[in-house]
Amino acid sequence: MNAPVDLTFVRVRTPRLLLRAWRPDDLDDLYAYARVDGVGQMAGWMPHDSRSESERILRRFIEGKHTFALVLLESGRVVGSLGLEEGRVFPASLPPSALGREIGYVLARDMWGQGLMPEAVRAVIRLCFSDWKWDYLTVGHFSWNDQSRRVIEKCGFHRIGEIEMATRCGTVEQVYKYCLTRADWQAAEPAAD
Numbered sequence: 001m002n003a004p005v006d007l008t009f010v011r012v013r014t015p016r017l018l019l020r021a022w023r024p025d026d027l028d029d030l031y032a033y034a035r036v037d038g039v040g041q042m043a044g045w046m047p048h049d050s051r052s053e054s055e056r057i058l059r060r061f062i063e064g065k066h067t068f069a070l071v072l073l074e075s076g077r078v079v080g081s082l083g084l085e086e087g088r089v090f091p092a093s094l095p096p097s098a099l100g101r102e103i104g105y106v107l108a109r110d111m112w113g114q115g116l117m118p119e120a121v122r123a124v125i126r127l128c129f130s131d132w133k134w135d136y137l138t139v140g141h142f143s144w145n146d147q148s149r150r151v152i153e154k155c156g157f158h159r160i161g162e163i164e165m166a167t168r169c170g171t172v173e174q175v176y177k178y179c180l181t182r183a184d185w186q187a188a189e190p191a192a193d
Contacts, residue, residue, distance in 0.1 A: 002086045003099035003134050006065045012127055014119045019068040019082065022061040026069055029078035030054045033108035043106050070107070070120055080107035082120050084128070087138050091160055091179045100136035101128070105151075112147065118154045125155060129182040136181045143174040152178050156188055 012019040022030075031054035035047050048054045061067045067083035087102040103124065107117050121139075128134040139157055141148035157178035165175045 001090075001097060001099055003101055003128075003132070005084050005101060007068060007084070008065050010068075010127070012068070012123045013073075014123045016073055016116060017120055017123075018071040018073055019120060019123060020071060021065070022058060022067065022069045022078075022081075024058070024062070026078045027051065027055055027058055030058055033079065033106075036109045043104065066101075068120075068124070070116070072111075072116075079111045079116070080105065080120075082124060084124070088165075089138055089140070089161065089163065089177045091136055091138065091181070094136055094181070098135035100134045100138065103137055103139045105148075117151045121151060121155045125180065125185060129185050134182060136179055138177060138179050140175045140177045143176060149176070156180055156185060158184070 007021050010019075010021070031048060031051050034054050034057070035049070037047050048057070061069075061081065061083075066085065067081050069078045070080040070082060071077070072079050082103065082105040084101040085104050087100065089102075090096075091098075103121060105117055105121065125137060128137055137157075138160075139152050140163075141152060143162075157180045159176060160179045161177050163175050163177060164172055166172050
């Protein structure tokens with residue numbers, strides 16, 4: 001079952017990032033990374049072709065209250081997003097009353113390969129399992145997206161299946177789905193730290 005979430009006043013700090021709610025003054029940073037070819041396609045959407053498109057998405061982030069802005073502490077620049085979305089696949093091994101959500105994320109192309117996304121995902125896992133006591137998190141990646149696969153595996157998720165998904169790019173993609181339960185996270189957490 002999708003857990004209720006409101007990130008309006010939630011702030012999570014990692015060694016290099018601040019995860020916080022989106023604000024109207026984040027528009028320039030959002031447009032700067034969302035217009036770059038190759039970024040959106042990793043998540044199933046085309047590069048933004050105008051500031052007004054980014055503004056529409058920014059309003060949706062702010063009103064939805066379930067997507068973090070990833071702010072680079074060093075510069076204060078927003079370099080990505082991490083959402084706690086309504087899940088599309090419910091883990092069959094869990095009771096129907098189990099609470100969780102699906103993680104979705106995007107990172108500015110110039111930040112790829114620096115370990116920022118695993119850092120952010122691990123912090124959100126800790127928030128969801130330790131503070132909010134959720135039961136599970138799911139995540140997925142397109143079959144060809146090895147970068148996302150590596151993030152998911154580094155963060156301890158286990159593959160549970162695959163689905164086909166129509167994207168906003170006009171393609172139909174094979175999506176590999178993963179799950180991490182709070183019990184599995186608790187069992188592995190000392191080794192991860």
